[in-house]
Amino acid sequence: MGDTKQLAQTYTVVNNTQYDAGLFLLDRLALEPGMRVLDVGCGPGNITAHLANLVGERGEVVGIDPSAERIALAQETIRSRKNLTFHAGSAEDLSRFPDASFDILYCNSTLHWVADQPGALREFGRVLKTGGRLGVSGQSGDFVAAHQRIKDEVLARAPYRDYDHDVAGEPRFLKQQEMGALLDAAGFGGRTFTINKISKSTKDGAEMVDWLASSSSGKTYGGVPVDMRPRVREEMIAEWDKMTKDGLTMELDLLVTVATKA
Numbered sequence: 001m002g003d004t005k006q007l008a009q010t011y012t013v014v015n016n017t018q019y020d021a022g023l024f025l026l027d028r029l030a031l032e033p034g035m036r037v038l039d040v041g042c043g044p045g046n047i048t049a050h051l052a053n054l055v056g057e058r059g060e061v062v063g064i065d066p067s068a069e070r071i072a073l074a075q076e077t078i079r080s081r082k083n084l085t086f087h088a089g090s091a092e093d094l095s096r097f098p099d100a101s102f103d104i105l106y107c108n109s110t111l112h113w114v115a116d117q118p119g120a121l122r123e124f125g126r127v128l129k130t131g132g133r134l135g136v137s138g139q140s141g142d143f144v145a146a147h148q149r150i151k152d153e154v155l156a157r158a159p160y161r162d163y164d165h166d167v168a169g170e171p172r173f174l175k176q177q178e179m180g181a182l183l184d185a186a187g188f189g190g191r192t193f194t195i196n197k198i199s200k201s202t203k204d205g206a207e208m209v210d211w212l213a214s215s216s217s218g219k220t221y222g223g224v225p226v227d228m229r230p231r232v233r234e235e236m237i238a239e240w241d242k243m244t245k246d247g248l249t250m251e252l253d254l255l256v257t258v259a260t261k262a
């Protein structure tokens with residue numbers, strides 16, 4: 001899927017922005033000791049480990065992620081415990097889990113990478129118990145961030161435009177209305193939407209591009225071959241550095257959804 005061990009390792013040291021967004025989501029989910037939680041798109045597992053602390057020994061947390069590199073890191077670096085396990089897997093196929101087997105489904109900074117979002121929401125609804133809660137946080141589709149403009153601009157240049165960037169998996173940021181429709185179709189009842197306004201600050205363009213690349217498992221570079229990524233990276237950095245003056249700040253609106261399984 002375009003991920004590399006290096007991108008996965010970089011993500012573990014730069015994901016404080018996603019970690020803080022994950023805590024904001026968590027505040028709205030009211031986790032309790034003894035609950036069973038599924039963390040979909042758990043990445044390197046540091047937030048997943050925090051969830052396991054909150055549910056305690058009587059509870060259980062399972063993290064899944066399609067990136068073999070990120071699951072390997074989670075298994076290597078997070079000390080394994082009786083109440084915390086990691087598995088390779090994707091949001092669209094939760095068939096390893098029975099119906100109604102979780103109290104909470106947690107999905108932070110991930111749903112925009114999922115190719116079949118309606119299918120994933122149906123799976124989330126299936127594995128949640130009645131009254132169970134779904135929490136999703138990710139960039140809002142009602143907002144266009146600077147990283148999207150720069151990516152589109154650079155990948156439209158020769159020779160990058162000759163590659164199929166859709167095949168590599170473009171992110172699909174959901175608008176609030178689209179999220180509402182997906183929840184209706186997947187059998188969710190009550191829901192709340194909150195906009196979490198955040199900003200990502202870096203010292204320069206290079207740090208911003210490296211954060212975007214590791215956060216997107218390389219998809220920042222669209223469908224260009226891995227050996228061409230350093231060239232794309234330099235051109236993206238040049239665009240970001242036009243905006244860099246005593247550092248760089250990118251504003252982002254996150255759509256935070258909490259919905260109850262009817």
Ligand SMILES: C[S@@+](CC[C@H](N)C(=O)[O-])C[C@H]1O[C@@H](n2cnc3c(N)ncnc32)[C@H](O)[C@@H]1O
Nearest residue numbers: 018041042043067090091108109110113114215
């Ligand atoms: C930005 S990271 C977020 C990781 C973690 N949730 C966090 O907040 O730090 C996005 C994660 O989504 C995962 N991902 C991509 N496609 C996915 C899919 N179809 N199902 C589940 N996870 C997916 C990636 O492998 C990556 O680990």
